[in-house]
Amino acid sequence: MDSQFITLFLNAIVAGLLLGGFYAALSVGISISFGMLDIVNIAHPAFIILGSYATFLIFTYLGLDPILAVFIVVPVFFALGLVVYNVYYHSFEKHGSEPLRGLAFFFGLLFIIEVTIVLTAGVDYRTVATSYTDTTLKLGPVDLPLRLVVPFAISMLMVLGIRWFLSKTYFGRAVSAVAQDSMALQLMGVNPVKVKSYAFAISIVTAGVGGALLIIIQSVQPSMGRDYIGLVFAICVLGGLGSVYGTLVGAFILGIAETFTATFAGPSWAPAVSFGLLLLTLAFRPSGIFGR
Amino acid sequence: MKSNFRFCIGLLTAMIALGSLPYVLQGDYFFFAAFSVLQFVVMATAWNILGGNTGYVNFGAAAFFAIGAYSTVAAFKLFKASILVCIIFGTANAALIGLAMGYLTLRLKGVFFSIATLALSVVLMTIVLNTDFLGGARGVYVIVDRTPLFGLPRYIHLLYWIMLLISGFAIIVARTIQHSGMGQGLSAIRDDEGAAECLGVPTLKLKLIATTISGGLMGLAGTVFPFLITYIDPTSTFNLSISVNSIAMPLIGGMSTWMGPVIGALLLGSIQQIATVTISSAGNLLIVGFLLVLFVILAPNGIMGWFDVWRKRRKR
Numbered sequence: 001m002d003s004q005f006i007t008l009f010l011n012a013i014v015a016g017l018l019l020g021g022f023y024a025a026l027s028v029g030i031s032i033s034f035g036m037l038d039i040v041n042i043a044h045p046a047f048i049i050l051g052s053y054a055t056f057l058i059f060t061y062l063g064l065d066p067i068l069a070v071f072i073v074v075p076v077f078f079a080l081g082l083v084v085y086n087v088y089y090h091s092f093e094k095h096g097s098e099p100l101r102g103l104a105f106f107f108g109l110l111f112i113i114e115v116t117i118v119l120t121a122g123v124d125y126r127t128v129a130t131s132y133t134d135t136t137l138k139l140g141p142v143d144l145p146l147r148l149v150v151p152f153a154i155s156m157l158m159v160l161g162i163r164w165f166l167s168k169t170y171f172g173r174a175v176s177a178v179a180q181d182s183m184a185l186q187l188m189g190v191n192p193v194k195v196k197s198y199a200f201a202i203s204i205v206t207a208g209v210g211g212a213l214l215i216i217i218q219s220v221q222p223s224m225g226r227d228y229i230g231l232v233f234a235i236c237v238l239g240g241l242g243s244v245y246g247t248l249v250g251a252f253i254l255g256i257a258e259t260f261t262a263t264f265a266g267p268s269w270a271p272a273v274s275f276g277l278l279l280l281t282l283a284f285r286p287s288g289i290f291g292r
Numbered sequence: 293m294k295s296n297f298r299f300c301i302g303l304l305t306a307m308i309a310l311g312s313l314p315y316v317l318q319g320d321y322f323f324f325a326a327f328s329v330l331q332f333v334v335m336a337t338a339w340n341i342l343g344g345n346t347g348y349v350n351f352g353a354a355a356f357f358a359i360g361a362y363s364t365v366a367a368f369k370l371f372k373a374s375i376l377v378c379i380i381f382g383t384a385n386a387a388l389i390g391l392a393m394g395y396l397t398l399r400l401k402g403v404f405f406s407i408a409t410l411a412l413s414v415v416l417m418t419i420v421l422n423t424d425f426l427g428g429a430r431g432v433y434v435i436v437d438r439t440p441l442f443g444l445p446r447y448i449h450l451l452y453w454i455m456l457l458i459s460g461f462a463i464i465v466a467r468t469i470q471h472s473g474m475g476q477g478l479s480a481i482r483d484d485e486g487a488a489e490c491l492g493v494p495t496l497k498l499k500l501i502a503t504t505i506s507g508g509l510m511g512l513a514g515t516v517f518p519f520l521i522t523y524i525d526p527t528s529t530f531n532l533s534i535s536v537n538s539i540a541m542p543l544i545g546g547m548s549t550w551m552g553p554v555i556g557a558l559l560l561g562s563i564q565q566i567a568t569v570t571i572s573s574a575g576n577l578l579i580v581g582f583l584l585v586l587f588v589i590l591a592p593n594g595i596m597g598w599f600d601v602w603r604k605r606r607k608r
Contacts, residue, residue: 040403091589100349101588103406104543107536108588111581118574226532230414233407268429272418275411282408283396 007141012263013256018148020255022217024248025155025210026228027235028162029203034233035242036179037196037203039088042106044207044232045225046113051077051211052220053121059128066128066212067154073208081204084109085197110225117222127219151213158209162202163244175199179242230271234278253277299467307460314449323452327520329561330455331513335534336541336553337462338509341469342502343539344547345478349406352393353538355413356507358529359386360514362426365524368434369425375436375454375519382515383508389416390507394500401485417530431525434518451520458516462509466550469505478502510538533577537564540580544587546596555595 026048033041051073058069092102137144166172174195177185182192214220235254239246254274261273314323339353363382367373373381397408421429438447469475477498480488489495518524537560545556560583567576591597 034403100343100347101543101592103349103403104539104584104588107539108581108584111533111536111577112585115574115578115581119578123574229532230407230410234411237404237407266422268422269418272415272422275414275418278411279396279408279415282400282404282411 008263010142012259014142014144015148016256016259017252018144018152018255019259020252021152021155022148022210022213023231023235023255024159024251025151025206025213027232027251028159028244028247029206029210030232030236031239031242031244031247032162032175032203032206033200035236035247036175037199038179039085039093039200040103040106041200041203042103042229043109043113044203045228046110047077047080047204047207048211048214048228049117049220049222049225050113051208052215053117053126053211053222054208055212055215056121056126056128056220065130066216067150070154070209070212073212074205077205077208078201081201082197084204085200088200089193089197114222114225121222123222125219125221126215128215130216133216147217151216154209154213158206159244159248162206166244171195171198227271230275230278234274238278238281303460303463307456310456311453314445314452320446320448323446323448324520325565327448327452327455328565329558330452330459331517332537332541332561333459333554333557334455334462334513335510335538336545336557337459337466337550338506338513339538340542340547340550340553341466341509342506344542344553345469345475345482346499346502347482348499348502349403349539350409350506351406351535351539352409352413353510354530354532354534355409355416356386356390356510357514357517357534358416358420358526359389359507360511361517361524361529362420363511364515364518365426365432365434368436368518369432375516378519379454379458379512379515383512386511386514387504387508389511391500391504393507394503398496398499413530413535417526420526420530427525429526431523431528433523435522436519448520451516454516458512462512463550463554465505465509466553470550474498474501533580536584537561537580540584542594544583544591544594546594546599548593549596552594552596559595 026045029047030041030044033039033044054073054076055066055069058064058072059066062069064072088102088105092105132146132150135146137146137149166175174185174190175198177190178192178195178199182196185192185195211220231254235250236247237250238253239248239250254277257273257277258270261267261270265273310326313326317323335353335357338356339350343349360382363385364378367378367381371377393409393412396412397405400408420426426432441450442453469478477488477493477495480491480493481495481498485495514529517529541556541560542553543556544560545554546552560580563579563583564576567579587594593600
């Protein structure tokens with residue numbers, strides 16, 4: 001009885017960490033766009049689902065593994081991000097208009113992306129079957145399903161890569177600078193709009209990669225992105241806005257909280273716990289765990 | 293005074309004209325569609341009381357709608373309550389949760405408030421999903437005696453009448469708030485909350501009243517829904533498209549007056565009903581998306597904004 005509980009407990013922790021690692025890939029883009037650039041990209045989850053369908057199409061028609069498909073997804077989503085930012089900039093940011101309209105713009109975009117997917121790929125659940133999706137490694141009593149381990153590894157590579165990029169490279173520091181004082185940056189002779197557009201494009205790229213990882217983990221359906229809106233924002237707020245490590249910690253907390261509720265109270269309660277956690281954070285420590 | 297009189301006459305004429313339709317027109321589908329449009333008139337008007345006046349964007353409109361709908365289910369299952377009792381019960385519940393939401397989120401500004409309302413809506417949905425009494429994920433049936441009253445030809449006509457009265461009520465509430473001192477206080481919060489506070493506007497109290505009224509009216513819109521549809525489930529009541537529509541309609545119509553949400557709801561609601569029939573339900577979401585993007589880019593102040601520009605030109 002007792003050893004059974006310990007096995008269950010260990011499995012829940014490991015599964016939570018793996019899930020959390022994957023969540024980090026979904027939300028690191030929000031950490032950039034919302035946390036640093038002040039762009040409330042509600043449509044981010046829609047881009048994630050778009051990434052899933054792009055991966056699905058590449059897998060079906062070119063026969064490429066989802067991991068290799070990422071190499072096609074990245075440049076396409078980078079370009080997409082640049083286009084979206086430019087539309088956003090010229091219609092809203094340039095005039096300094098109220099944030100509500102920007103929000104509405106991204107809500108509209110969310111629906112447009114969703115319906116575009118429905119009209120081109122149908123409303124059915126789509127899935128990709130790779131060589132590793134059904135393999136499960138055993139580490140003592142702990143299960144390590146490869147369909148979670150592979151996305152976890154890629155996600156960690158991407159998130160830590162972004163963290164390195166933002167703190168160590170010249171351009172990355174410019175992004176942090178634009179977050180702090182875009183006027184000062186302009187006086188230094190850097191074009192803040194250009195920096196922001198590249199940074200936003202990077203955030204969309206992470207959504208595309210996150211989508212590729214998502215379809216490895218589970219089957220995907222066009223309107224599924226809606227369920228992730230709360231999740232990605234919850235993670236970013238929980239960890240503290242604009243901090244990549246904060247996002248990582250927030251993702252792990254949510255992943256573990258969800259698997260624990262799923263294991264001990266039933267999967268249908270999982271969202272209530274994570275969002276309850278978010279509500280409490282917002283009510284008592286709005287700046288998040290790692291917030292300034 | 294004069295404008296009050298004009299408003300009353302206008303509203304009364306509209307109510308009588310729309311209310312007499314069941315005696316003129318045949319066909320259930322028209323009234324089903326009209327009911328949905330009116331339902332969105334209430335939702336948009338209610339959302340605008342908080343969102344338009346104070347600038348606090350509530351993402352959880354669908355949650356309040358669902359509270360109304362599920363309150364009806366609960367009251368009906370427990371006491372076989374009549375439709376009037378269900379309406380009052382649901383409105384009170386939604387208003388209470390609106391007040392609670394106000395308390396919980398008062399310290400939050402801007403997008404954080406929006407995220408909190410979204411989180412609240414997910415929590416409520418999960419609770420409903422896990423409550424067997426309310427049908428859980430399977431959904432629940434509400435079977436009522438569908439005999440029409442007041443000499444109306446069909447039961448759906450009665451529901452249409454009720455919804456018409458509710459929309460009239462919501463419009464009166466919204467207009468009264470706008471023209472009262474409270475409306476000015478709320479606008480002051482939108483323009484500069486800190487400054488309003490300094491000048492002695494009771495921002496906290498006003499915001500709480502606004503979240504309560506707004507939540508209550510959204511719940512009110514949801515209370516009749518189970519009687520119309522006879523079957524409700526969490527995915528259809530907590531649907532994001534309800535929330536987005538409640539935001540999109542005031543945005544498209546114009547958020548600065550009570551009339552904006554009404555115009556936006558009538559326009560967008562009717563277009564969607566037509567699109568659902570002629571194209572598909574996916575097509576109707578696409579229309580909402582495109583209209584939303586187009587309007588926020590091209591007409592920042594909505595349709596009412598155009599009127600203002602036109603009026604100013606005429607005055608010159």
